[in-house]
Amino acid sequence: MSPFKYSFANDYSELAHPQVLAALQAAGDRQFDGYGLDEYCLRAADLIRNTINQPQAEVQFASGGTQSNLIVLSAMLRSHQSVIAASLGHIASNETGAIEATGHKVSVVEKPDAKLNAADIEAVLAAHQNEHHVKPAAVYISQSNELGSIYTRGELRQLSECCKSNGLYLYVDGARLGAALNSSASDLGYAELAQLADAFYIGGTKNGAIYGEAIVITNDELKPDFRYHLKQRGALLGKTAGMGIQFEALFADGLYDRLASQANTQAARMARGIAELGYRFLSPPQTNMLFVVLPADVQARLSQLYNYHDMGPNPDGVVIRLVTSWATPPEIVEEFLADLAAL
Numbered sequence: 148m149s150p151f152k153y154s155f156a157n158d159y160s161e162l163a164h165p166q167v168l169a170a171l172q173a174a175g176d177r178q179f180d181g182y183g184l185d186e187y188c189l190r191a192a193d194l195i196r197n198t199i200n201q202p203q204a205e206v207q208f209a210s211g212g213t214q215s216n217l218i219v220l221s222a223m224l225r226s227h228q229s230v231i232a233a234s235l236g237h238i239a240s241n242e243t244g245a246i247e248a249t250g251h252k253v254s255v256v257e258k259p260d261a262k263l264n265a266a267d268i269e270a271v272l273a274a275h276q277n278e279h280h281v282k283p284a285a286v287y288i289s290q291s292n293e294l295g296s297i298y299t300r301g302e303l304r305q306l307s308e309c310c311k312s313n314g315l316y317l318y319v320d321g322a323r324l325g326a327a328l329n330s331s332a333s334d335l336g337y338a339e340l341a342q343l344a345d346a347f348y349i350g351g352t353k354n355g356a357i358y359g360e361a362i363v364i365t366n367d368e369l370k371p372d373f374r375y376h377l378k379q380r381g382a383l384l385g386k387t388a389g390m391g392i393q394f395e396a397l398f399a400d401g402l403y404d405r406l407a408s409q410a411n412t413q414a415a416r417m418a419r420g421i422a423e424l425g426y427r428f429l430s431p432p433q434t435n436m437l438f439v440v441l442p443a444d445v446q447a448r449l450s451q452l453y454n455y456h457d458m459g460p461n462p463d464g465v466v467i468r469l470v471t472s473w474a475t476p477p478e479i480v481e482e483f484l485a486d487l488a489a490l
Contacts, residue, residue, distance in 0.1 A: 152486075153479045154454035157353075158323070158410060158435060158472035163393070164355040170396035171357075171389070181385040183208060183374075188391030194398040195349065195361055199341035205364040205373060208390040209382045212322045213242045215348045215360045220285060221249040222369060222376040223316045223346070228284035229254045230318070231271050235261035235293045237320055252281045260430065261292040264302070265309035272313060285316040290340070290347075291327040294429065295436030298327075300335045307343035316366065319347035325354040325407030326434040331415070333433075341365050351393055355406040355473050359390035406473035410435035413471040413480050420484035429458075429466050437469040445490050452486055 154160055162168070179185035192206035209215045216238050220230050229252040232239045238246045239253050246253050254275070256267045263286065271283055286306065291297045298306070310317040319340065324347070327333060328340070340347060345366035351359040364370055377383040384390075397403040411434055418432035421439055429438035438458065441449065446465040450457065458466040471480070 149454070151454040152452050152482065155469040155471065155483075156454050156456055158470050159353050161472060161474045163357040164402065164406060164473060166402055167355055167357070167393050167396045170392050174388070174392050179388045181387070182383050183387040183391070185388040185391060187388045187395055191361070191391045191394035191398065194395060195363065198337050198398060199363065199365075200338040201341045201363075201365055203367075204341065205362075205370045207362045207364075207373065207377055208387050208394070209348070209360050209362055209377070210358055210384070210390070211352060212237070212320065212348070212350060212360055213245050214380065214382055215362050216242065216287075216320060217245045217249050218376050218380045218382055219318055219346050219348070219362060219364075220246055220287065221251065221380070222373060223285045223318065224251045225284070226250055227278075227282055229275075229281040230285040230287050231256065231263070231268055231283050231315075232287040233258040233261050233263050233267075233292070236287055237289055237293060237322070238287055240293070253287075254281065254283050260296065261289075261294045262296060262298065262302070263288055263306065265305050268306070268309050268313070268315070283315065285318055286310050287318050287320065289320040289322065291323045291330070291434045291436070294438055295432065295434045296430050297330050297333055297433050298335070299333070300339060303335060303340070303343050310345075316345040316369070317343065319344045321348045322350040322360070323353055323434060323436070324349050325403055326411055326436075329404050329407040329411055330433050331411070332431075345369060349394075349403075351390070351397060353472075354403060354410075355397060356390075356393040359393055361390075361394055407435075409473045410471045410475065413475040413477065414469075416477070417469065417471065417480050417483065420480075421487065424484075424488055427463070429461070435471045439467050439469060440464055441467060445487075448490050449487060453483060
């Protein structure tokens with residue numbers, strides 16, 4: 148039994164939303180085709196195509212975010228090419244060198260806010276001018292990013308235009324795409340994202356599914372033979388139907404967006420309460436991840452009550468990461484704020 152009142156460590160501690168579990172149970176002992184050719188995956192893919200308004204998009208399913216990232220990027224890049232990413236980007240900081248293990252360098256840009264812009268990309272290109280360097284061929288961003296911030300429509304358009312003018316692919320890690328697109332700070336929708344990015348994935352693991360991500364490819368150059376890449380990387384599962392069932396449940400009636408909105412709502416309430424207590428944030432609260440700066444003594448006592456990530460020292464104390472999920476009860480948010488106030 149956990150010694151903590153509640154865990155704010157991540158948004159995938161709960162197994163799955165009941166509606167998703169019910170859909171899996173309903174499939175029961177029905178037979179289906181393997182390797183993503185089943186009726187569930189086909190229907191889920193169509194629902195996603197409708198959502199992004201891209202009837203010709205390639206939609207395939209993978210079990211997790213790291214797997215999705217390495218498959219898509221290795222499919223994009225030739226052996227001498229690299230991908231540009233912010234230093235806090237997941238592929239650069241939290242995937243055990245998965246991209247490098249595919250034979251591709253990550254060209255890292257030091258960005259304390261974890262957000263790339265066109266000037267960053269141009270600077271990397273300027274530093275890689277001949278065959279003695281790797282040749283950047285793709286740009287990686289996360290939406291939302293590793294500090295819980297989002298790219299607005301204007302920011303993403305600027306990145307997209309820069310990539311197109313320089314012959315680069317733009318790839319978006321959507322592990323928390325639901326939280327990003329349903330943020331009150333967002334002016335971006337699924338259709339616009341699909342127009343601006345060459346490929347992205349829709350994260351299910353962190354928004355109500357047991358596991359699974361939906362990889363979406365809109366650039367026709369990347370579609371041929373993509374299933375070969377899935378198979379070679381161990382992602383073409385015999386029971387891919389398990390992911391199709393979940394994504395059909397998530398996208399059939401808007402459940403995916405409702406769950407993301409619920410997580411964001413609880414994080415926003417928590418952020419308001421924390422700000423009212425006089426504490427500041429490392430990055431502006433925009434989604435379901437909050438990065439709070441606390442005095443070391445307060446953090447030490449709070450850590451006895453709640454589970455969360457200690458991100459390390461800061462000039463003003465210690466930074467902690469608090470993450471809400473679709474299942475975070477409003478009551479526990481109020482209890483957390485009361486406990487923080489008492490400390």
